[in-house]
Amino acid sequence: MTLLEVEAIEARHGLLRAVRGVSLSLAEGEKVALVGANGAGKTTLMRVIAGAHPAAAGRVRFDGEDVTDLPAHRRVGLGIALVPEGRRLFPDMTLEENLLVAGRQARPGQWNVEAVLEAFPLLRPLRGRRAATLSGGEQQAAAIGRALMTNPRVLLLDEVSLGLAPVAVQAVYESIAALISGGATILLVEQDLARAIRVADRVLCMLEGSVVLEGSTADLSREQITDAYFGLRRGAGAAGAP
């Protein structure tokens, strides 16, 4: 069953068309990776889905309902949660407060502070610490935990490994492994192609605001994705295209 459906979304930053007519759909329990170079429009697309960036055209449907005109906080209430790029914890609040503040308007569900600390054991000794004093990996785990506190039906993970040491990335992915194998619906942006392929059922590759390649991770070769990533095949069939 299709849970999230994005239809011909356009999004702008001023005059720049960051996302150009992107469509995608996510079935319940599916994991889809969004890959692409910097500036391809991945983050903007994620923010449009979450309601943090306005769509200039196109629709976003969630569980059959058109949510395009709903503000971000209402979409959270329906079950869309974005873990934003750069983690964006509330720096002067403690880890526990960061979790609690997200749980305030949560949908009913299994997640609470105790469940998050259970899922991310590395956070347990840090619950009283100010978020700004946590390491990058700890902050990332906290940001994912904070999103889980809203009991989402789809989790949007934007650049989980950005700016983290490889060992921290490993730790974060290990802690969300249970989540991934547990049937959660996830749309993730990931720079590390190997990791994206390992986690996701399906890959979408974006280039300059459009989806240039889409397929299941089983069918696509690493080379195909890399070519699409850098735009190498583009224009092969249409010489002289801009």
Add this chain to the structure above:
Amino acid sequence: MTWLNAVVQGVCLGGLYALYACGLSLMLGVMRIINLAHGDITVLAAFLIWVIVDRWAVSPFIAMLTVLPVMLIAGYFLQTTLLTRSLRAGPLVPLLTTFGLAIVIQNTLLQIFSPDVRSLVTRAGAISTASWHVTGSLYLPGLGLLVLLVAVAVLGGLDQFLRSTGLGRAMRATAQDPDTAQLVGINASGVYARATAIAVATTALGGAFLAIRSTFDPASGPTQLIFAFEAVVIGGFGSLWGTLLGGIVLGVAQNIGALIDPQYAILAGNLVFLAVLASPRGGLLAARGARA
């Protein structure tokens, strides 16, 4: 002993300044809005209280409790109508909006109440003249202590509210990062409306004690705003305990200045304010509580 007395009176006066500054500090901390109409809203509250006392001959404290919910609702609508739109247009526009609002309030009060000076000193009962003689020239003013007590209760209560309630946490989260707050399900404009409602409600307390303690007229607002603003800056932006401390520092500085020469009262306060502004930390509790 005269000096000690000046400090004690200054601390009590500082409680009044902290009470004026409370709402200003809250709005600045949560929304980054400098409400230039804050002083005039305080005077408006004082006039509302005066009208109730004058018409129904009740105690100013009862009038204050009546005006409190009125100001709470007024604050809510001030945010949802004027300030939300202004905030959308950038950080400078709310400053202009509240400046305009200040002028509108001042002139409306002038139109209705004339420039006559008013006071509720005689209507507050025994408390306004009560004082306890400790030793020598040291006196404890009854009303001053009451104001200080109310200021500590209000600022401390608000601080506790921000720290330990769900809505308080939502306010702090929104203050630190409104964009991300919405991503965790917080309705930022709803939070802002509530913060402004609380901020404007506190002017009922400030206005009541302004009227009970001294005199006021439609043009009194800007002076209250300056003292409130100085208290906020001396204490450090966004820290409510800092605001209390800032108010007290300002009150003590003014009273010590007055002891040297009555002309120096306001000047001494302003000098402390400028010194804090020029200091590298900028505000006594600024570094720790900057975004509390």
